[in-house]
Amino acid sequence: MLKKSGVLPGFGLTLGYTVTYLGLLVLLPLSALFIKTSGLDLDGFVSAVTSERALAAYKLTFTASLGAAAVNAFFGLIVAWVLVRYSFPGRSICDGLVDLPFALPTAVAGIALTTVYAQSGAVGQYLEPLGIKVAFSELGVMTALTFIGIPFVVRTVQPVLEELDNDVEEAAAVLGAGRWYTFRRVIFPAVLPALLTGFALAFARALGEYGSVVFISGNMPLKTEIVPLLIVTKLEQYDYAGATALATVMLTASFLVLFAVNLLQRWARRSVLS
Amino acid sequence: MSGIVGHLGGPAQGPRGEATNEAPWVRFLLIAVALAFLGLVLVLPLAVVFGSAFAKGLGPFFEALSDSYTFSAIKLTLLVAAVAVPTNLVFGLGAAWLLAKYKFWGRSVLITLIDLPFSVSPVISGLIFVLLFGAHGWFGPALAAQDIKVIFAVPGIVLATCFITFPIVAREVLAVMEAQGSDEEEAALTLGASGWQILTRITLPNIKWGVLYGVILCNARAMGEFGAVSVVSGHIRGETNTMPLHVEILYNEYNFVGAFAVSSLLALLALFTLLLKKGLELLSQRAPKSEPLPTPVETIVAETPVTQVITS
Numbered sequence: 178m179l180k181k182s183g184v185l186p187g188f189g190l191t192l193g194y195t196v197t198y199l200g201l202l203v204l205l206p207l208s209a210l211f212i213k214t215s216g217l218d219l220d221g222f223v224s225a226v227t228s229e230r231a232l233a234a235y236k237l238t239f240t241a242s243l244g245a246a247a248v249n250a251f252f253g254l255i256v257a258w259v260l261v262r263y264s265f266p267g268r269s270i271c272d273g274l275v276d277l278p279f280a281l282p283t284a285v286a287g288i289a290l291t292t293v294y295a296q297s298g299a300v301g302q303y304l305e306p307l308g309i310k311v312a313f314s315e316l317g318v319m320t321a322l323t324f325i326g327i328p329f330v331v332r333t334v335q336p337v338l339e340e341l342d343n344d345v346e347e348a349a350a351v352l353g354a355g356r357w358y359t360f361r362r363v364i365f366p367a368v369l370p371a372l373l374t375g376f377a378l379a380f381a382r383a384l385g386e387y388g389s390v391v392f393i394s395g396n397m398p399l400k401t402e403i404v405p406l407l408i409v410t411k412l413e414q415y416d417y418a419g420a421t422a423l424a425t426v427m428l429t430a431s432f433l434v435l436f437a438v439n440l441l442q443r444w445a446r447r448s449v450l451s
Numbered sequence: 452m453s454g455i456v457g458h459l460g461g462p463a464q465g466p467r468g469e470a471t472n473e474a475p476w477v478r479f480l481l482i483a484v485a486l487a488f489l490g491l492v493l494v495l496p497l498a499v500v501f502g503s504a505f506a507k508g509l510g511p512f513f514e515a516l517s518d519s520y521t522f523s524a525i526k527l528t529l530l531v532a533a534v535a536v537p538t539n540l541v542f543g544l545g546a547a548w549l550l551a552k553y554k555f556w557g558r559s560v561l562i563t564l565i566d567l568p569f570s571v572s573p574v575i576s577g578l579i580f581v582l583l584f585g586a587h588g589w590f591g592p593a594l595a596a597q598d599i600k601v602i603f604a605v606p607g608i609v610l611a612t613c614f615i616t617f618p619i620v621a622r623e624v625l626a627v628m629e630a631q632g633s634d635e636e637e638a639a640l641t642l643g644a645s646g647w648q649i650l651t652r653i654t655l656p657n658i659k660w661g662v663l664y665g666v667i668l669c670n671a672r673a674m675g676e677f678g679a680v681s682v683v684s685g686h687i688r689g690e691t692n693t694m695p696l697h698v699e700i701l702y703n704e705y706n707f708v709g710a711f712a713v714s715s716l717l718a719l720l721a722l723f724t725l726l727l728k729k730g731l732e733l734l735s736q737r738a739p740k741s742e743p744l745p746t747p748v749e750t751i752v753a754e755t756p757v758t759q760v761i762t763s
Contacts (some may be wrong), residue, residue, distance in 0.1 A: 185552045185640060186645075186649075187549075187646045191545045194542070195542070195546040203567055203617060206582070209579055209588075210582060213582050236493060239663060255488070274725070275489075282676070283675070284695040288702050290577070305723075321505055327492065347470065350470035381570060385573065385574070386572070387573050387681075388573065397621060405572050405574040417581070424575045431570050432570070
């Protein structure tokens with residue numbers, strides 16, 4: 178029996194409506210994936226999710242997502258720091274642009290990044306003589322995943338930096354700590370939980386990304402093929418069982434990451450309270 | 452130009468003493484690194500979209516946009532958004548009312564479930580509807596017998612888009628409703644107002660900017676969705692091609708001006724969305740109870756203990 182507190186009218190109506198719509202649009206389709214998977218025969222499932230091509234795709238997807246999340250953690254911290262602490266011309270524009278990957282369609286981001294980092298592109302032409310190939314390589318996959326992950330780290334770290342008490346830093350300075358020492362021992366530990374959360378959220382988002390990656394990656398099987406692309410390829414070949422099996426693996430992986438985020442936050446809360 | 456300098460998202464920190472500030476060269480270096488990073492990864496691609504769209508001048512740009520396939524892609528995209536956004540708006544208002552006004556058993560589970568589509572890969576979001584309505588899906592044969600096409604047709608595109616954008620309005624409205632509190636609504640109730648009167652005369656006027664931002668963001672995502680729509684659409688030119696799918700086709704045909712011309716429309720929509728966020732933040736800051744408008748990332752983060760504990 179549901180117990181509610183709150184005196185305003187409309188509880189039954191909104192509860193019924195929310196649960197029905199959620200059930201029909203989200204829960205029913207998602208359960209279809211797991212039920213279809215449980216109907217696959219085990220050998221077929223195992224061979225679909227452990228084929229050489231699938232293993233190569235997992236490896237690329239996970240390493241590129243980790244790499245992109247790490248790049249975002251490093252630069253995202255700097256961007257958040259600069260946006261909160263310093264004033265410089267164009268700061269508000271930069272602050273607004275951080276949300277761009279959220280609003281810009283991934284296909285548009287994909288073709289734009291490919292154009293910028295291709296051999297003849299605005300940046301690619303300078304990297305080419307150095308022997309660095311970004312577009313149509315693993316590095317390109319990572320670049321696209323970096324693009325879509327930017328808001329996560331910046332927007333998680335920013336509020337924490339904003340609320341950080343200046344007194345603590347003053348106290349550190351009075352006690353003779355230099356700025357770098359204060360950063361390492363006072364500021365960084367306070368920001369770390371948020372930074373890790375942003376890192377994990379960017380990683381989770383990168384695992385499933387499709388639109389921005391397919392253009393820049395070149396899509397070579399065993400080399401630059403990410404898991405979502407492999408799922409689409411299997412669908413185009415009418416291999417529904419294979420696509421469903423891979424989708425289950427990826428969905429489980431992203432749920433595990435989100436579970437880790439929750440644990441991380443519980444740990445963070447305890448470490449802040451103590 | 453104070454809007455450009457001031458930080459709308461949160462309070463800008465005042466000038467710091469020398470002891471708690473970095474040396475000028477460190478500050479300069481960090482700003483340079485941040486700007487270089489944002490420039491290389493965000494600004495340059497955005498500039499390339501418009502640069503490439505007009506690479507051959509205005510003529511080819513407008514020619515690309517007036518193509519009949521482009522026209523039908525724009526029409527389909529508008530149609531999909533016209534269905535997906537209002538449906539999610541109604542759901543968002545209902546769900547936010549439920550979650551903001553009552554405390555009940557299972558509330559946090561419900562929030563987690565509403566967030567689910569955020570963590571599902573777009574490709575998988577399309578796949579699940581193929582599993583339901585495709586030729587070999589649960590309801591596929593029954594629908595085929597009735598001559599109803601869902602997959603590789605417009606209904607599938609609408610469904611996948613609704614799924615992808617499902618949490619956006621609910622999350623946005625929940626955040627502003629919670630910030631607003633229920634005092635005014637409860638006062639209205641004691642004065643004898645009906646539920647409908649409370650909603651339309653008290654709640655909605657109070658949260659209108661948050662609702663508007665949720666709608667605009669949901670609209671941008673609905674019009675721009677690629678992965679999920681790509682799986683269910685079948686890419687039939689003139690019939691099931693949305694704007695992002697049309698961009699892909701043009702690009703793969705090496706029609707770069709055309710691809711970037713259509714992209715530039717979508718990029719303008721994205722820039723408009725960001726600008727509106729800034730504008731609405733400015734508006735809601737003037738209101739007595741001001742809360743910066745959170746992005747979905749920020750609402751997910753705010754929901755979680757880390758920032759709550761640290762910022763309180």
